Amino acid sequence: MNxxxxxHAEFKLQKLLDYLLEKWNIQVRNDFLEKLxxxxxxxxxxxxxxxxxxxxxxxxxxxxxxxxTFYYRLKDKTEIEIITFFDSRQNPEKLKREI
Numbered sequence: 001m002n003x004x005x006x007x008h009a010e011f012k013l014q015k016l017l018d019y020l021l022e023k024w025n026i027q028v029r030n031d032f033l034e035k036l037x038x039x040x041x042x043x044x045x046x047x048x049x050x051x052x053x054x055x056x057x058x059x060x061x062x063x064x065x066x067x068x069t070f071y072y073r074l075k076d077k078t079e080i081e082i083i084t085f086f087d088s089r090q091n092p093e094k095l096k097r098e099i
Contacts, residue, residue: 001043001044001045001047001077001078001079001080002044002078002079002080003040003043003044003072003079003080003081003082004079004080004081004082005081005082006081006082006083006084008083008084008098009070009082009083009084009085012084012085012086013036013085016032016068016085016087017029017032017033020032032064032065032068035064035065036064039062039064039070040082043060043062043072043080044080047060047074047080048060050062050063050072053071055092055095055096056071056099058073059071059072059073059083059099060072060073060074064085066088067087067088067089068085068086068087068088069085069086069088070082070083070084070085070086071083071084071086071099083098083099084098084099086098
């Protein structure tokens with residue numbers, strides 16, 4: 001399946017990558033990108049492999065790290081849209097406004 005990022009997810013991912021580079025280093029950022037690529041490959045091959053969100057109907061949540069989860073939906077039989085990335089240390093109410 002084709003996996004793509006919504007405009008909002010693109011924005012959130014860029015902010016996250018900038019943060020990792022600024023606060024940590026390029027290796028941490030690259031390690032994160034490797035995890036993300038692996039998860040994208042996983043959901044592309046097995047779209048139902050991440051659990052359905054109990055809070056947001058029609059969405060799946062995929063944990064990338066202790067701090068980061070992304071939410072995605074199956075658009076049709078050929079596409080998966082990543083809706084947003086979320087820092088799990090934030091107030092969950094903020095996520096409700098994003099989705």
